[in-house]
Amino acid sequence: MDLAYPSEAEAFRVEIKSWLKENLPDGWFEPGFAMSDADRTKFNKEWPAKLFAGGWICATWPTEYGGKGLSTMQGVVLAEEFAYARAPMRGDFFGDTLVGPTLLQWGTEEQKQQFLPGILKGEIRWCQGFSEPNSGSDLASLKTSAVLDGNEWVINGQKVWTTQGHHADYCFLLTRTDPEAPKHAGISYLLVPMKQPGIEVRGITQPDGTADFCEVFFTDARCPAENVVGGVNNGWKVANSTLAFERGQSATTGYRRFEEEYRILVEVATENGRIHDPTIRQRLMEYYTKVQILRINGLRNLTSTLNKSKDMGTIALGVTNKMFWSEMHKAAMELALDIFGAESMLINTGPESGSWPGAIRDRRRDGYPVSAMMSSFFFSRSETIWGGTSQIQRNIVGERVLALPKEPKPAGGE
Numbered sequence: 001m002d003l004a005y006p007s008e009a010e011a012f013r014v015e016i017k018s019w020l021k022e023n024l025p026d027g028w029f030e031p032g033f034a035m036s037d038a039d040r041t042k043f044n045k046e047w048p049a050k051l052f053a054g055g056w057i058c059a060t061w062p063t064e065y066g067g068k069g070l071s072t073m074q075g076v077v078l079a080e081e082f083a084y085a086r087a088p089m090r091g092d093f094f095g096d097t098l099v100g101p102t103l104l105q106w107g108t109e110e111q112k113q114q115f116l117p118g119i120l121k122g123e124i125r126w127c128q129g130f131s132e133p134n135s136g137s138d139l140a141s142l143k144t145s146a147v148l149d150g151n152e153w154v155i156n157g158q159k160v161w162t163t164q165g166h167h168a169d170y171c172f173l174l175t176r177t178d179p180e181a182p183k184h185a186g187i188s189y190l191l192v193p194m195k196q197p198g199i200e201v202r203g204i205t206q207p208d209g210t211a212d213f214c215e216v217f218f219t220d221a222r223c224p225a226e227n228v229v230g231g232v233n234n235g236w237k238v239a240n241s242t243l244a245f246e247r248g249q250s251a252t253t254g255y256r257r258f259e260e261e262y263r264i265l266v267e268v269a270t271e272n273g274r275i276h277d278p279t280i281r282q283r284l285m286e287y288y289t290k291v292q293i294l295r296i297n298g299l300r301n302l303t304s305t306l307n308k309s310k311d312m313g314t315i316a317l318g319v320t321n322k323m324f325w326s327e328m329h330k331a332a333m334e335l336a337l338d339i340f341g342a343e344s345m346l347i348n349t350g351p352e353s354g355s356w357p358g359a360i361r362d363r364r365r366d367g368y369p370v371s372a373m374m375s376s377f378f379f380s381r382s383e384t385i386w387g388g389t390s391q392i393q394r395n396i397v398g399e400r401v402l403a404l405p406k407e408p409k410p411a412g413g414e
Helices: 005-022 037-054 072-085 093-106 110-121 235-247 256-272 278-305 311-345 370-385 391-400
Strands: 126-129 145-151 153-160 170-176 187-193 197-205 214-224
Touching: 005 037, 005 072, 037 214, 093 110, 093 126, 093 170, 093 187, 093 214, 093 235, 126 214, 145 170, 153 170, 153 187, 170 235, 187 197, 187 235, 197 278, 256 278, 278 311, 311 370
Parallel strands: 126 170
Antiparallel strands: 145 153, 153 214, 170 187, 197 214
């Protein structure tokens, strides 16, 4: 693992810093900077256009599809500088990070020309239609079906935990297109228009009052036949590419929000005296240690990517990373409750909403207001589930890395 970045990457870093200073609001880098609600609304509206004009949205994409064609190292430096500045970097997470790269790898030229410009400009909003009520961790058992009818697919079924489903224009959807094939072999990956009569979206209200997770019901919904990505019945391979993009993001920046949380927890524990509790101190140092491990593992991942390494250590690092940080953060937010004590139940506990790292920010709805800290606590519980549960991650490590016998299937299973 080489901790020194090449000189051309550091020169690019200077360019990014200069652009951020010129384009972020005055005072952004000053301690204690804050925006009014009106200024924040104005910023959120104008920032995507500035990102697009600067070429920073999907900058690692090939130039022929609107990107800058950045190298891996340049992409890493770009992500780092935006993280340092705490500047929003994406137009739409699902479009920029998941379906866009999937189309670059698997899409037809017609699909790329149709969808990539809208992703770059932030004009198309996306949601992910993978999980079902009885097909979450065992995703290949999904039952939502698509039957070809002339030049359209007719879709019936249900998806659940569909983030931003109520806002999305399109859903990248896994459906069963061959019910007679083995369960992994009969799945297709479709790009489905969401604004149509055959689709009903229901928000699932969470304990903190937010409802960004949704149930989506498909009743004879329609999708153009040409919107299959990667070929009919090849959806399992395509979906695994999408999941790899999701799990592989922010190798050298993901630890920063946890590092900031650690700083806040030490500050609060010092102020209220809980820093003198040896158990609290031990848990704080455990959190700090794991954050540093996450940082170093990110650099190891970057080195492996640059070297195109596919040794067993690299594979193990990839499959354990998500399990490691999600369980680390869940324990850290339990520590936060112990540090704040009974004050955790108050709506004004901790930093103002919008400054607590990882919080679901500024979304107090349905008469169930919570602090940003408590919102982050609730969200940390979900982090061990989405993107592959910790239990499933352990199965993967056991079977694919340690070569242990596969977990026995239930009676009657395939």
